Amino acid sequence: MINRLASPLLAAGIAAAGMATACAAFAQDFPNRPVRLVVPFGAGGVSDIIGRTLAGRLQEGLGQPVIVDNRGGAGGSIGSDIVAKSQPDGHTLLLGSNGTHAIVPYLYKKLPYDPIKDFTPIGMVAVTPTVLAVSPELPVKSVKELIALARAKPGTLSFGSSGIGSTSHLAGEMLASIGGIALTHVPYKSASAAYPDVFSGRVPVIFDSVVSMTPHLKAGKLRALAVTTPKRVATLPDLPTMAEAGVPGYAITLWIALFGPAGMPPAVTARLNKELVRVLGMPEVREQMAAQGSEVMPGTPGDLLAAVKTDLQRMGEIVKAAKIEAE
Secondary structure: OOOOOHHHHHHHHHHHHHHHHHHHHHHHHOOOOOEEEEEOOOOOOHHHHHHHHHHHHHHHHHOOOEEEEEOOOHHHHHHHHHHHOOOOOOOEEEEEEHHHHHHHHHHOOOOOOOOOOOEEEEEEEEEEOEEEEEOOOOOOOOHHHHHHHHHHOOOOOEEEEOOOOOHHHHHHHHHHHHHOOOOEEEEOOOHHHHHHHHHHOOOOEEEEEHHHHHHHHHOOOOEEEEEOOOOOEOOEOOOOEOOOOOOOOOOOOEEEEEEEEOOOOHHHHHHHHHHHHHHHOOHHHHHHHHHOOOEEOOOOHHHHHHHHHHHHHHHHHHHHHHOOOOO
16 A cells, blocks of 8 residues: 555656656657747848858758748847747757857846846857957057057047947957057947948947958958957968957957757757757868858857856956946
8 A cells, every 4th residue: 555655756756757758759759840040130240140051051950941030139139038938849049149148138137038047058159259450541550559559549549349248349348458548439230330430440440250350351441450369260370369469368259159948858958969069060061160260169058058157257247347238
């Protein structure tokens, strides 16, 4: 005979076993319809280019179409919130970044999502270097000369970025802080919108991704001074890092990663991570990313969670020190 204490425990055990069986069956059936990959930024940017590269390859392994859905706005928080509130069945994913998960949380007092609690980390995708460049009209050819000019004419130099709170914005604020100089930030809706003013010298300094900037460097419309990454970039091997250029301790990188809503079944997360790692291991994908200036960074969900937590602290320090607020 089963005693009164054992009965509830047995019932709970049966229920748990039933849920585990249901989850396993669900995961085995995944995906059973097209997968939506939300890119929380506009078309043509780094995230969009990488998202479309991934989508075409992921669908080969998943056996279902992977459709890129651009949902830009509010620093990536609009698209991120859509995914956070989606069904956690693996059919709606987010191509997030340290912008959406480590910077935006400090810009909005009432962000509609929590970057840790509301997402399931799947895996890191790539890191993309940012480049510091100036207008050919500006009489500087190195970072040291730029800092010297800023000190000689305090408050007169401005830099453009792809928006308040963007990685390019924080890159400029970090230079101002470590270099002990004053730089006026001029935000644009996108980096492409900033370029005409930079070419003319009206806003003489810009921080932008190597992907977007390379064509302008090749055309001679900009003069590159350094990359913001800890090591040099393969596509621009002669360009020094900021640390090598005379700004010790300087390093900031845009990373892009794949997330799902919180509560996804572990088996679905594992399947998606496996497919992501498979795609990032393809020589043609690695070459395509490298040609765009990005370096693939395959890893585990745990690796991604650790990166989010690290950057939340690091980016928060920069945002608070520069007193950056969303408009």
